[in-house]
Amino acid sequence: MVYYLTDLLVLGCINSIMVVGLNLQYGYTGLLNFAYYTYVAIGAYVAAVTTMGRTAMAGGGTYILGWTLPWYVGLLIGGVVAAILGAVVFGFTVRRLRSDYLAIVTVSAAFIFWNIINTYEPLFNGATGLYHVPNIISTSTTRYGFIMLALSAGILAIFVWGSRRIFRSPFGRLLRSMREDEAVTAAFGRTSWQPQLWIFMIGCFIAGIAGGLFVFYITAWSPYAFLPLESFILLAALIVGGAGNYWGALLGAFVLIEGLAELSRFLPSFGNGADVGAIRAIVIGFVLILMLRYRRGGLIPERWLHWYGPPAKPVLPRARFAAARRAR
Amino acid sequence: MSQFLVAVGFGLATASVVALAAVAVSLQVSVTNFINFAYGDFMTFGAYIAWSATRHGINLVPAIILGGIATGLLGVLANILVFRPFMRQGVRPVTLLIAGVGLSFIVQNALTVIWGAEPVRFNVTLGNSLHVGPFLLTPGDLVMFGTSVTLLVLLHVMLAYTKFGKALRATSNNSDLAKACGIDSERVVSITWFLAGLLTAVAGVGLVLQESTLDPTTGFTELFVIFGAVILGGIGRPYGAMLGALAIGLLTEISGAYLNAAYKTSIAFGVVIVLLLFRPQGLFATKGKIS
Numbered sequence: 001m002v003y004y005l006t007d008l009l010v011l012g013c014i015n016s017i018m019v020v021g022l023n024l025q026y027g028y029t030g031l032l033n034f035a036y037y038t039y040v041a042i043g044a045y046v047a048a049v050t051t052m053g054r055t056a057m058a059g060g061g062t063y064i065l066g067w068t069l070p071w072y073v074g075l076l077i078g079g080v081v082a083a084i085l086g087a088v089v090f091g092f093t094v095r096r097l098r099s100d101y102l103a104i105v106t107v108s109a110a111f112i113f114w115n116i117i118n119t120y121e122p123l124f125n126g127a128t129g130l131y132h133v134p135n136i137i138s139t140s141t142t143r144y145g146f147i148m149l150a151l152s153a154g155i156l157a158i159f160v161w162g163s164r165r166i167f168r169s170p171f172g173r174l175l176r177s178m179r180e181d182e183a184v185t186a187a188f189g190r191t192s193w194q195p196q197l198w199i200f201m202i203g204c205f206i207a208g209i210a211g212g213l214f215v216f217y218i219t220a221w222s223p224y225a226f227l228p229l230e231s232f233i234l235l236a237a238l239i240v241g242g243a244g245n246y247w248g249a250l251l252g253a254f255v256l257i258e259g260l261a262e263l264s265r266f267l268p269s270f271g272n273g274a275d276v277g278a279i280r281a282i283v284i285g286f287v288l289i290l291m292l293r294y295r296r297g298g299l300i301p302e303r304w305l306h307w308y309g310p311p312a313k314p315v316l317p318r319a320r321f322a323a324a325r326r327a328r
Numbered sequence: 329m330s331q332f333l334v335a336v337g338f339g340l341a342t343a344s345v346v347a348l349a350a351v352a353v354s355l356q357v358s359v360t361n362f363i364n365f366a367y368g369d370f371m372t373f374g375a376y377i378a379w380s381a382t383r384h385g386i387n388l389v390p391a392i393i394l395g396g397i398a399t400g401l402l403g404v405l406a407n408i409l410v411f412r413p414f415m416r417q418g419v420r421p422v423t424l425l426i427a428g429v430g431l432s433f434i435v436q437n438a439l440t441v442i443w444g445a446e447p448v449r450f451n452v453t454l455g456n457s458l459h460v461g462p463f464l465l466t467p468g469d470l471v472m473f474g475t476s477v478t479l480l481v482l483l484h485v486m487l488a489y490t491k492f493g494k495a496l497r498a499t500s501n502n503s504d505l506a507k508a509c510g511i512d513s514e515r516v517v518s519i520t521w522f523l524a525g526l527l528t529a530v531a532g533v534g535l536v537l538q539e540s541t542l543d544p545t546t547g548f549t550e551l552f553v554i555f556g557a558v559i560l561g562g563i564g565r566p567y568g569a570m571l572g573a574l575a576i577g578l579l580t581e582i583s584g585a586y587l588n589a590a591y592k593t594s595i596a597f598g599v600v601i602v603l604l605l606f607r608p609q610g611l612f613a614t615k616g617k618i619s
Contacts, residue, residue, distance in 0.1 A: 108597035278437035285433030
């Protein structure tokens with residue numbers, strides 16, 4: 001029971017870290033990154049190959065680097081590599097493309113990336129993936145759970161605190177204004193894309209750190225751990241919890257990802273084993289659409305700092321047209 | 329050289345499938361002005377319906393028609409229950425996109441629950457490969473090619489010469505103006521969803537016959553190849569999408585003949601990315617629908 005609870009909490013914290021990072025990109029800045037989980041995977045792979053050495057995997061296997069750095073260095077390198085990759089992708093795509101094109105490009109890029117890792121074995125051992133990644137401290141399984149819980153909760157707290165600072169800072173305000181209306185922001189003399197680049201990199205860094213923690217906890221990683229579906233689940237968690245609000249991000253991660261996964265354990269089992277996961281995904285789909293329809297801000301909507309006053313209801317041209325038609 | 333020509337033949341076969349789906353997507357985008365992420369799963373849905381029908385002893389052709397009608401109805405239903413309420417609210421395109429992702433979750437996993445995640449096969453034989461000129465094709469490929477061309481010609485006739493085609497083109501060009509002219513644009517949109525679903529399902533069956541297995545993620549993976557064709561032709565331009573499909577089909581198969589075949593779809597995705605970055609209006613179009 002204790003083991004079960006710690007396991008639940010560790011995974012909850014790691015998922016929360018991911019959603020907090022995604023919140024910086026989508027919630028604060030409106031950058032729709034459907035390939036977010038790819039950065040998690042990068043963090044996981046890099047953290048693994050920089051710390052596990054050459055001899056960890058019994059069956060051999062081929063992968064790059066194979067260093068034996070301390071775990072915290074590997075974790076940081078994973079985050080930094082993810083952030084650098086994010087910057088490259090941002091440079092090529094985000095600056096040029098509108099939201100729906102951006103979504104297609106990010107998913108296509110994620111597919112290519114997945115395909116290369118899955119097929120080209122010298123990189124990260126192909127489809128077999130990496131396993132026997134050493135624990136950060138060798139100790140009993142239960143105690144390792146506690147240590148990882150403390151570590152991931154601590155890192156989560158740091159990132160939540162950081163995203164709170166960003167939200168309240170002029171930087172965060174600038175990001176929000178660019179999200180709401182880039183033209184108006186430009187009219188105030190803020191035409192630069194650099195704030196968006198920074199926040200994108202920070203988001204990818206957080207994803208990489210989360211991936212590193214994940215691989216140190218579950219000790220294995222393979223292409224089947226980062227199917228494109230995972231990014232969508234994180235996005236759904238963020239939207240249901242409340243995009244733009246870090247409490248919403250935490251709530252979404254715990255309720256939609258962990259809560260549903262645990263609840264589905266208590267479903268009576270029928271059909272084949274795949275059904276539980278499938279039913280969970282169906283529920284996520286329904287919840288996502290219903291939330292978008294009836295409570296677009298999420299369970300805990302974005303907070304408006306009091307000196308702005310309450311938000312004026314945005315009136316888009318098309319909405320105005322629809323309203324006029326309804327009134328008629 | 330013969331290897332190249334054989335690859336061209338495969339490319340034509342692939343293109344005939346991709347063209348149907350790409351034209352369907354393009355038709356829908358031209359009328360509704362947003363991209364539906366659940367299209368791949370519509371494709372899988374149609375293929376599963378047809379597969380299930382053949383298992384109950386129905387011949388392949390009526391089974392495909394059944395799958396097409398079912399998928400068309402699914403499209404109409406998706407429009408009425410999911411997308412139309414959002415359009416009426418006047419939301420941003422991002423919201424529609426995410427709603428499409430939600431719909432994709434639902435359809436894909438409902439298929440998993442109903443028919444299981446294990447790959448299935450159609451119990452039909454395509455016959456042995458024939459040498460048709462320099463190409464190496466199965467009779468199934470030829471039938472698919474013929475079906476595809478026939479459907480596309482029918483679609484062209486409908487778009488160009490019927491009253492409904494005119495209404496569709498008007499709605500696509502300027503929905504408000506079309507409404508002002510007394511065109512029932514909601515009806516046009518509904519019929520477009522139905523047509524798109526129909527074409528998608530036929531493409532789905534063709535895809536499965538070519539790849540020989542069907543599982544709930546088949547369509548979702550193929551979706552981005554289709555997007556490639558759509559974007560290549562200029563988003564929202566059905567005729568461009570046909571050419572785009574031809575280009576994508578030839579490109580993937582010919583590169584697959586010379587590179588590691590596992591990278592085949594990656595080539596298509598790479599084309600999508602490069603094109604979107606440097607020529608988002610499409611290769612052939614002068615001006616895209618969405619730009």
